[in-house]
Amino acid sequence: MVKRIGLVLLLLVGIGFGLSAEVTTIKYAFWGNPDAIGVEKDIIDAFEATHPDIKVTPVAVAYNDYHSKILILMAGGQAPDVMRIDSYFFQDFLKAGALKDISSLIKSSKVDLTKYYQSGLQDSVKDGKYYGLPWGVAPLYMFLNTKMFADAGVPLPKPDWTWNDFVALLPKFSKGEAETKTYGMGMAVTDLSGILPYMWGVGEDLFDNGRTKFTLNTPGASKKLDELSGYIKKGYFADPSIFTNADILTRYFAQNRIAMRTGAASDILSSQKIEGLDFVVMPFPGTAKFPRATVSKANTVGLYAKTKNEKAAWEFLQFLRAPGREGETLYMKAKRTPPAVDDPELWALYADPTKSPKNVATITKEINIKYGHLLPLRAGWLEIQGLMVPQLQKVFAGVVDGKTAMNEIAPQVNAILNKK
Amino acid sequence: MTLSASTKEAIAGYAFILPVFAGFLVFLAFPVIASFFISLSEWNMLNEPGFAGVANYIQLFRDPFFWTCLSNTAYFSFFSVLVGIFLSLYLANLIQETKLKGSSFFKSALFLPVILSSVAVALVWQWLLDSQTGMVNHLLNAVGIPSVPWITSPAMALNSVVMVAVWRQIGYNMVIFLAALANVPDELYEASSLDGASRFQTFWNVTWPLISPATFFIAVTSVINSFQVFDLTTILTNGGPANSTNTLIMMIYQNGFQFFKMGYASAIAYVLFGIILVITAVQTLVSKKWVHS
Numbered sequence: 001m002v003k004r005i006g007l008v009l010l011l012l013v014g015i016g017f018g019l020s021a022e023v024t025t026i027k028y029a030f031w032g033n034p035d036a037i038g039v040e041k042d043i044i045d046a047f048e049a050t051h052p053d054i055k056v057t058p059v060a061v062a063y064n065d066y067h068s069k070i071l072i073l074m075a076g077g078q079a080p081d082v083m084r085i086d087s088y089f090f091q092d093f094l095k096a097g098a099l100k101d102i103s104s105l106i107k108s109s110k111v112d113l114t115k116y117y118q119s120g121l122q123d124s125v126k127d128g129k130y131y132g133l134p135w136g137v138a139p140l141y142m143f144l145n146t147k148m149f150a151d152a153g154v155p156l157p158k159p160d161w162t163w164n165d166f167v168a169l170l171p172k173f174s175k176g177e178a179e180t181k182t183y184g185m186g187m188a189v190t191d192l193s194g195i196l197p198y199m200w201g202v203g204e205d206l207f208d209n210g211r212t213k214f215t216l217n218t219p220g221a222s223k224k225l226d227e228l229s230g231y232i233k234k235g236y237f238a239d240p241s242i243f244t245n246a247d248i249l250t251r252y253f254a255q256n257r258i259a260m261r262t263g264a265a266s267d268i269l270s271s272q273k274i275e276g277l278d279f280v281v282m283p284f285p286g287t288a289k290f291p292r293a294t295v296s297k298a299n300t301v302g303l304y305a306k307t308k309n310e311k312a313a314w315e316f317l318q319f320l321r322a323p324g325r326e327g328e329t330l331y332m333k334a335k336r337t338p339p340a341v342d343d344p345e346l347w348a349l350y351a352d353p354t355k356s357p358k359n360v361a362t363i364t365k366e367i368n369i370k371y372g373h374l375l376p377l378r379a380g381w382l383e384i385q386g387l388m389v390p391q392l393q394k395v396f397a398g399v400v401d402g403k404t405a406m407n408e409i410a411p412q413v414n415a416i417l418n419k420k
Numbered sequence: 421m422t423l424s425a426s427t428k429e430a431i432a433g434y435a436f437i438l439p440v441f442a443g444f445l446v447f448l449a450f451p452v453i454a455s456f457f458i459s460l461s462e463w464n465m466l467n468e469p470g471f472a473g474v475a476n477y478i479q480l481f482r483d484p485f486f487w488t489c490l491s492n493t494a495y496f497s498f499f500s501v502l503v504g505i506f507l508s509l510y511l512a513n514l515i516q517e518t519k520l521k522g523s524s525f526f527k528s529a530l531f532l533p534v535i536l537s538s539v540a541v542a543l544v545w546q547w548l549l550d551s552q553t554g555m556v557n558h559l560l561n562a563v564g565i566p567s568v569p570w571i572t573s574p575a576m577a578l579n580s581v582v583m584v585a586v587w588r589q590i591g592y593n594m595v596i597f598l599a600a601l602a603n604v605p606d607e608l609y610e611a612s613s614l615d616g617a618s619r620f621q622t623f624w625n626v627t628w629p630l631i632s633p634a635t636f637f638i639a640v641t642s643v644i645n646s647f648q649v650f651d652l653t654t655i656l657t658n659g660g661p662a663n664s665t666n667t668l669i670m671m672i673y674q675n676g677f678q679f680f681k682m683g684y685a686s687a688i689a690y691v692l693f694g695i696i697l698v699i700t701a702v703q704t705l706v707s708k709k710w711v712h713s
Contacts (some may be wrong), residue, residue, distance in 0.1 A: 393574075393661045399574065
């Protein structure tokens with residue numbers, strides 16, 4: 001009797017080991033609320049239901065701590081197999097060899113890269129090699145308050161509007177005093193994506209083509225900074241120092257105090273919740289010579305360079321981000337991130353099609369084809385931004401002119417650019 | 421082997437403090453020592469640290485941004501501590517002297533900001549101090565005073581942060597002063613009154629010396645805390661406008677967790693530690709001259 005019980009127990013243990021040996025566990029890191037991972041759990045559950053041999057352990061960290069947490073996990077040998085990386089940090093992570101080149105995996109699995117917005121794909125590429133698949137692809141749109149345009153008797157511009165068209169509109173909205181003052185444009189100067197579109201429209205940029213030399217101190221760029229400073233003094237632009245975060249910009253826009261502002265896809269969702277707010281989205285106005293002035297940016301989901309579970313991790317990454325796979329649809333239903341592919345049905349899931357802006361899908365496509373411009377991201381981007389933003393704030397506060405402000409930090413920026 | 425009673429007592433004592441001591445070693449002592457060695461290296465947390473000697477410190481003292489953050493931090497510390505001590509002492513004295521009915525209500529009301537989340541405080545004050553739609557400017561406009569760019573002007577922003585910090589901390593200091601004032605013997609006040617001393621003379625010659633230990637405690641702890649200001653400046657102004665409210669702790673955070681320059685961030689942390697240590701040592705030395713023991 002005892003022997004029989006022992007044999008049965010041994011058999012059960014053996015089966016247990018056998019089963020557990022077949023299941024591969026991978027870790028998937030993303031930023032979000034660790035207490036409410038929402039759609040990520042839905043995606044993981046859906047994946048595990050169709051892949052019983054793979055278990056996905058989520059690693060959720062609040063955004064502000066996310067990338068440093070990933071670095072700490074890597075330093076401690078606990079790196080996640082699949083991880084989302086913000087494009088601001090992509091070059092830093094690449095430089096440190098953290099992400100795996102998945103070009104051969106993409107080819108062998110026949111992932112159709114042509115379905116993606118091509119501008120979004122570029123933020124996952126380095127030297128022609130793919131280090132991830134896009135996540136959260138969306139440009140920085142120009143939001144136009146249709147009520148303010150109607151009240152001013154001004155027709156809405158077309159997508160091919162230019163900088164001169166934009167400047168001509170500004171005085172029409174700048175009226176009133178103090179609490180009743182309205183402005184043509186609201187601009188936040190909290191990061192470089194709010195400033196570079198103005199530069200691109202005149203053919204200027206933050207760096208040279210090789211991204212090894214600081215070029216925002218050229219006469220053309222300095223002139224543009226002084227021009228913007230002038231518009232603030234005239235009251236055409238609201239004082240950027242008011243907008244310390246996007247919520248304040250949304251509030252002013254919703255209160256019909258600024259006729260135009262830039263905004264991301266997430267700002268579309270938050271603005272759609274405001275009752276009575278009617279707006280359209282447009283590309284950022286460029287010039288005939290330099291039409292590509294709209295920021296295009298995407299984040300990346302990639303594989304850890306030293307993952308021991310490459311096959312399982314790649315299987316999950318495809319489910320999560322490959323065109324036509326379940327992950328993209330689930331993200332759209334949860335309104336977590338805008339579509340990475342040009343699909344009006346997915347846009348209808350993401351942004352309420354019954355509310356403004358009703359032109360978001362078509363404008364996104366046009367931006368992708370004609371008006372999009374990638375941020376010149378590279379290693380040290382945030383450090384450079386940390387130097388640039390206070391100087392830009394000084395220019396717009398009228399403390400210093402553009403040339404002086406940019407020349408002051410040029411040596412430090414170049415030192416960062418040329419650091420090995 | 422039988423142990424003596426004193427040995428057993430000693431073992432029990434060590435056993436009781438062992439968990440706390442282990443925590444101290446793991447979460448305080450080891451990181452502080454490790455941080456020193458990291459400050460002597462160049463490390464982005466992904467690759468192996470490379471020895472850099474004192475290069476981080478040299479770079480730090482040549483970095484104009486460091487001097488900006490240091491002067492902002494010193495300004496904030498000086499004025500928030502000075503104004504905080506003055507106001508909290510004044511309020512404590514007022515409550516103690518007048519012996520108002522309902523003084524408990526005032527004590528609670530003034531202490532309330534202390535227990536509020538600093539993030540919530542900063543967010544609410546951000547609304548209140550909005551230059552165009554904030555309540556503070558609205559009230560000023562109502563009495564004919566033009567709007568003030570509280571947090572949007574480089575000249576005003578740091579003063580606004582000082583103001584919010586003082587508002588938040590005043591209750592805590594006031595409670596300590598109230599306890600100190602309660603311990604001043606009434607006979608001394610009676611004697612002072614009999615001698616014909618004025619209110620100021622009584623305060624300066626009787627009250628001030630006797631509450632000096634409490635004042636010293638508040639001064640030291642307030643300076644140490646003020647040099648570590650982070651949440652208020654991050655939420656209220658995010659270090660701006662134009663770096664006017666950027667502090668040393670923000671600089672450490674940015675370099676360590678945004679720019680991945682752990683060696684440099686550790687060097688800044690050690691310099692900050694050194695500054696606080698020197699200030700506290702000076703305060704302790706000088707206290708012998710004015711703190712009544």
